[in-house]
Structures are given as C-alpha cells and as structure tokens.
Amino acid sequence: MTENRRFSFGRNWQKYLDDIPPGATAAMQAYVADWLGPSLLGKSFLDIGSGQGLTSLSAHALGADVTSFDVDRLSVAATSRLHEHAGRPSNWRILEGSILDHQFVSQLGKYEVVGSWGVLHHTGALWEALAAAAGLVADGGYLWIALYHRTRQSGRSLVIKRSYAGLPGPGRRVFRAGYAIAKIIKSVIVRRRLPNLNGAYDARGMNWWRDIEDWLGGLPYEVSSPGEVLAHLKPLGFELIRLEDAIAEAGNDVYLFRRTP
Numbered sequence: 001m002t003e004n005r006r007f008s009f010g011r012n013w014q015k016y017l018d019d020i021p022p023g024a025t026a027a028m029q030a031y032v033a034d035w036l037g038p039s040l041l042g043k044s045f046l047d048i049g050s051g052q053g054l055t056s057l058s059a060h061a062l063g064a065d066v067t068s069f070d071v072d073r074l075s076v077a078a079t080s081r082l083h084e085h086a087g088r089p090s091n092w093r094i095l096e097g098s099i100l101d102h103q104f105v106s107q108l109g110k111y112e113v114v115g116s117w118g119v120l121h122h123t124g125a126l127w128e129a130l131a132a133a134a135g136l137v138a139d140g141g142y143l144w145i146a147l148y149h150r151t152r153q154s155g156r157s158l159v160i161k162r163s164y165a166g167l168p169g170p171g172r173r174v175f176r177a178g179y180a181i182a183k184i185i186k187s188v189i190v191r192r193r194l195p196n197l198n199g200a201y202d203a204r205g206m207n208w209w210r211d212i213e214d215w216l217g218g219l220p221y222e223v224s225s226p227g228e229v230l231a232h233l234k235p236l237g238f239e240l241i242r243l244e245d246a247i248a249e250a251g252n253d254v255y256l257f258r259r260t261p
Contacts, residue, residue: 010074013052016210029058040064046111049119053079060092069095099129110138117146124220134236143257149246150223164216
C-alpha cells in the first residue's frame with residue numbers, strides 16, 4: 001500500500017519536543033537497552049529516519065558512535081535539538097538524506113547496529129528501503145526494525161489515513177478529536193481502562209496525543225507480515241534473533257536480525 005502524499009513527521013516531532021513527557025528519555029533508553037543490550041560502547045550505530053532523535057540519543061548514552069539521518073528537514077532539526085542538549089558530542093553526527101537515495105546511501109559505510117523504528121513503511125517503497133537498510137549492516141552486525149503489522153483492517157487504515165489527508169486544517173482537528181474519542185471508548189470497552197492520556201504513551205516515550213496525529217497523518221503507508229519480512233531478509237544473510245509480533249491493528253512488529261559473517 002503506497003501513497004504519494006507525504007506527512008511532515010518532523011513538524012509533529014518538533015511539537016513533541018516542545019512538550020516532551022517526563023521520563024521519556026529514560027524510557028526510550030531502557031527500551032533500546034532491552035533490545036540491543038545494556039552497553040553499545042564503541043559500536044557504530046546508524047539510525048535511519050531519526051525523527052525526534054530519542055533513539056539516537058539513547059544509543060549515544062549507551063556508548064555508541066552514532067550516525068543519524070532523516071529525509072525530513074524538520075526531523076533533522078529535532079534530532080539536532082537533542083544532540084545539542086547532549087553537549088554536541090563529536091561521536092554523533094546528523095545528516096539529511098533518504099534511504100532510497102542510492103548515492104547518499106553508498107557513502108554511509110557499514111555499521112555494527114542499524115536501527116529504523118517505524119520508518120521504512122512510510123517511504124513508499126518498503127522492500128527497496130528494507131534492502132537498502134540491510135545493505136548497511138556489517139558482517140556479524142544487527143538490524144533492528146519496526147514495521148506496521150498486516151491485519152485484515154489494514155485496508156481500512158489506509159482509507160482512514162487518506163480521508164484525514166484530504167481534509168483542510170480545521171477538518172483535521174475535528175477528525176483527530178473524533179478518532180481520539182473512538183480510541184478512548186474502545187479502550188474502556190475492550191481493556192476496561194482509560195488510555196494513558198498524559199505523559200509517555202509507550203516505551204518509546206511517545207505521547208498519546210502526538211501518536212494519534214502521527215498515525216493519522218502517516219502517509220505513505222505500507223504493511224507487512226513477519227513471513228514477508230523473513231522472506232526478504234533471509235536470502236541477504238540475516239537470521240532472526242527476536243520478534244515481537246504486534247497482532248493489533250496499527251501496531252508495529254519489532255524485529256532484531258543478525259547478519260551472519
């Protein structure tokens with residue numbers, strides 16, 4: 001599922017950093033450590049689609065030499081804000097570029113850890129982007145990715161996103177409010193509790209309200225199944241180390257692969 005209209009994730013990330021939830025940085029660092037280990041000391045880490053920069057900041061805090069890049073100029077600026085907050089470390093560089101730009105990618109080199117959380121499915125060319133990301137992993141290195149889970153509701157999700165994208169600003173605000181109310185009602189009925197409307201929404205430190213805007217606006221939009229992802233990466237020499245299957249609509253399957261030497 002692809003879409004020519006592109007959402008400015010960077011604008012949303014700038015808003016997020018203006019009102020970052022308490023504990024978001026610590027939550028994200030703990031999340032990265034859970035997946036990649038408590039220390040990345042001396043390891044090279046590439047963050048594809050760095051967004052607000054929390055993944056890059058966490059990898060740096062865990063000891064990695066970090067390279068971050070994003071195609072969205074405002075996302076680059078958001079990551080740069082956290083870089084400055086960290087004291088402008090020399091072992092963390094930030095670039096503007098696209099994973100689909102072959103010339104740009106060819107100049108990046110190889111990395112011991114390549115991460116791309118919830119990004120490749122928004123490129124409009126998921127499998128090309130995945131192959132490009134895989135090509136940046138050094139022998140024996142790791143690929144950590146999160147991709148939208150394919151469900152029977154995925155087609156409906158695309159209709160919702162296209163409807164939202166076609167509205168003017170005031171209409172989008174009304175749409176977001178209605179969508180938020182529907183999610184709250186669903187949470188009460190299904191989970192028998194209110195969602196966490198304040199502070200961090202999940203382990204990534206994502207605010208609940210910002211997550212709604214991020215999801216509704218997120219075009220291009222593609223989905224995949226674990227079987228499809230494995231079919232693309234196994235021939236490239238990757239073995240699956242860990243998988244967290246989202247199951248739910250709008251969730252991400254999170255994968256950790258290792259490239260065999």
